[in-house]
Amino acid sequence: MRNLAIMEWIRSTAASVEWVTSVCTGAFLMRAAGVSCGRRVATERALEDELERLGDLTVVRDARYVADGNLVSSQGVSAGIDMALWLVGRLHGRDHARLVRRSIQYEPAPPYLADEPEPAHVPA
Template sequence: MKTIAFVLYPGLTPLDLVGPLQVLSALPIADPSFETAVVAASLDPVTSDTPVRLAADRTFDEVPAPYAVVVPGGLTGTMRSLADQRLVDYVRSAAATAEVTASVCTGSLILGAAGLLKDREATTHWSFLETLREFGALPVRRRWVADGAVLTAAGVAAGIDMALHLAARFAGEDVARVLQFAIEYDPEPPFGGLDWSAAPRELFHGLGRSALAEGLADEPALRARLTARL
């Protein structure tokens, strides 16, 4: 069985997890050799950065060598997770044998903390893009980036784009197109596309600095390095 493991930890952004999970959970319909799992240190429910609590269906120990591993992001919870050795060790270990290691949004920082981005092109939420350099990565401003066995997606909704790409990679483009129809993924945002020249950069960089200050309060050296990039 080819298990696609989605990593759960406290404080993550639910859509980073649930968006690609919704896409790839349907993959076994086309190819029964695939399955999806949500993995965490324990099966206890954890908080997210919304009022929703989430729980894994398997522990890290139960899925030591997944076919693919997907790491979602967030703000304060993700910054805190950079110092969670159990989590970082699992991601590093799982990636050692996985066909694909992927992240959504700031989940790429966890890949970086696990030593998986050195000399690789990678992306993340636009406000944290330069922080990737602290992990030896080569930041790229794209919706999603593939560099060898590592894929990274930009902010939140970009995880759905990456998941559809993975569906095509795993089961073929025809299957991926059916999945796109299934979730009716045809974005028409009410205010049109983003005007990046008008992006509220200082607002988001301020949020990032606050998240780093709180999440890495006990890791001053790493906090200082990452904050300097914002």
């Protein structure tokens, strides 16, 4: 955030693109570059209070991703996948987003099932 060249690149790029996205702590970079000023954002849960204390934005809690105009931000890495699929849906339609989800084999399961493999099918 102290690298002025990177902050300027984020600022100038954000001003010239259709969508701006951030994942996890990227929300801090967006704020430092002035891109998220006055907007709603999501960030890593453990850092929500810290980002909010910096001011100039609204941290939305308990949302995996947040869209505010052309700025879309997510809480963390897996939430970033959800955010990216939402954006694919906005750009190319829901059917295409579902196709992308299937092609990357993204089948989210509740956490209590995520570490248990499905039982193998044993023919009778």
